[in-house]
Each structure stands twice: as C-alpha cells, then as structure tokens.
Amino acid sequence: MSGTVFVITGPSGVGKGTLIRTLLERMPELELAVSATTRSPRPGEEHGVHYHFLDDVEFDRRVIEGDFVEHAEYSGRRYGTLRSELEKRIAEGHSVVLEIEVQGARQIAQTMPDAVRIFIAPPSEETLRLRLVGRGTDDMDQIERRLEVAKAELAAQDEFAHIVHNDRLDEAVGELERIVRGA
Numbered sequence: 001m002s003g004t005v006f007v008i009t010g011p012s013g014v015g016k017g018t019l020i021r022t023l024l025e026r027m028p029e030l031e032l033a034v035s036a037t038t039r040s041p042r043p044g045e046e047h048g049v050h051y052h053f054l055d056d057v058e059f060d061r062r063v064i065e066g067d068f069v070e071h072a073e074y075s076g077r078r079y080g081t082l083r084s085e086l087e088k089r090i091a092e093g094h095s096v097v098l099e100i101e102v103q104g105a106r107q108i109a110q111t112m113p114d115a116v117r118i119f120i121a122p123p124s125e126e127t128l129r130l131r132l133v134g135r136g137t138d139d140m141d142q143i144e145r146r147l148e149v150a151k152a153e154l155a156a157q158d159e160f161a162h163i164v165h166n167d168r169l170d171e172a173v174g175e176l177e178r179i180v181r182g183a
C-alpha cells in the first residue's frame with residue numbers, strides 16, 4: 001500500500017474530517033496532505049497545519065508556476081493540493097490522503113488514475129444541514145451555499161469506485177479502513 005494516494009471527497013459537513021482523523025489514528029503510516037486555500041482561518045486553525053492560508057495573488061502565482069496537482073473554486077474561495085505536499089510524503093514511504101471537493105477529485109482521476117477515490121455520503125440532505133449547523137463553524141449564509149454545492153456533489157457520487165455512508169460513525173470508519181487496507 002506504500003505510496004498510494006487516497007482521495008476522500010463528499011459534501012461539506014458529511015464528516016470527512018472526522019472520519020479521516022480517526023483513520024489516521026488507526027493507520028499512522030498514512031499522512032494527510034495539507035491543502036492551500038484563500039479562505040480565512042477559522043478560530044483554532046493554524047497556518048501550515050490545517051491549511052496553507054494564501055492570498056489570491058500568491059495562489060495565482062503558484063497556479064502559474066505549476067505548484068498544484070489540482071485546484072478548484074468552492075463557495076467563492078480557492079482550494080488546491082500542492083505537489084510538494086504529495087511528493088515529500090511519498091518519497092518518505094507514506095501513503096497520502098487528500099481531503100478535497102468533487103472538482104478536484106475529478107482532476108486527480110485524470111492525472112493520477114491509480115489514486116483510490118472514495119466518496120463519503122450522508123444519510124440525507126437534512127442530516128447534512130444538521131451537521132453543519134451543529135459544527136458551528138459557518139454562518140447561515142455559508143451553510144446555505146455549502147448545501148447548494150452539496151446537491152451537485154451528491155449527484156456525482158456514482159463517479160466514485162467506493163462510496164462510504166456516514167450514518168453511524170464507527171461503522172463508517174470501519175468501512176473506510178477496510179477500503180484503505182484493501183487497496
């Protein structure tokens with residue numbers, strides 16, 4: 001499994017971050033690539049740990065220099081995976097997890113056809129809303145925008161070889177771990 005890229009996608013609030021945190025605790029050989037974004041840090045988020053927080057000018061410069069393996073706009077902000085984040089981890093013998101939205105996952109399917117692509121699905125759209133509200137990190141306007149994007153993302157789930165339903169957290173983590181260990 002060494003050197004495998006795992007793409008984990010699915011709508012905002014479905015539980016990607018929560019599932020990945022538990023997966024990484026169970027499988028220390030896996031590492032999460034730290035993405036770049038132009039959105040502002042939330043309270044408690046640190047530069048270089050949760051994201052590389054870049055302004056638009058810097059993000060553009062790095063796009064032009066070919067520093068991203070994929071990048072996309074999401075809810076008015078830009079997000080991307082830096083090539084350096086992947087290369088250094090793979091050179092160290094790790095497998096790498098990318099937590100990205102659907103447009104980025106499609107780009108990876110084109111450029112890295114061996115990447116294992118996994119879609120995390122919610123029990124319902126209403127559950128997504130409740131999870132986003134319950135998480136308390138986004139205002140109502142941001143939550144509505146994310147739910148709007150989620151409709152298109154949910155419609156794309158059949159593009160993915162693996163779909164994990166995140167209803168009961170322990171079951172979903174178990175399913176995700178089975179897929180990753182089996183890759």
Ligand SMILES: Nc1nc2c(ncn2[C@@H]2O[C@H](COP(=O)(O)OP(=O)(O)O)[C@@H](O)[C@H]2O)c(=O)[nH]1
Nearest residue numbers: 012013035036072074079080081099100101104
């Ligand atoms: N394409 C792409 N999407 C990303 C990247 N990093 C994060 N995202 C996605 O961008 C969306 C918004 O992320 P964020 O603002 O952190 O909100 P959250 O995922 O709801 O906590 C989510 O769907 C993330 O999975 C990246 O490097 N590339």
Ligand SMILES: Nc1ncnc2c1ncn2[C@@H]1O[C@H](COP(=O)(O)OP(=O)(O)O)[C@@H](O)[C@H]1O
Nearest residue numbers: 012013014015016017018131135166167168169
């Ligand atoms: N299976 C689950 N059951 C109930 N709540 C969940 C479950 N998975 C995640 N959550 C909660 O839903 C919210 C969104 O999860 P998060 O991991 O931040 O989603 P994402 O990274 O996909 O945006 C968090 O408050 C998290 O604790």
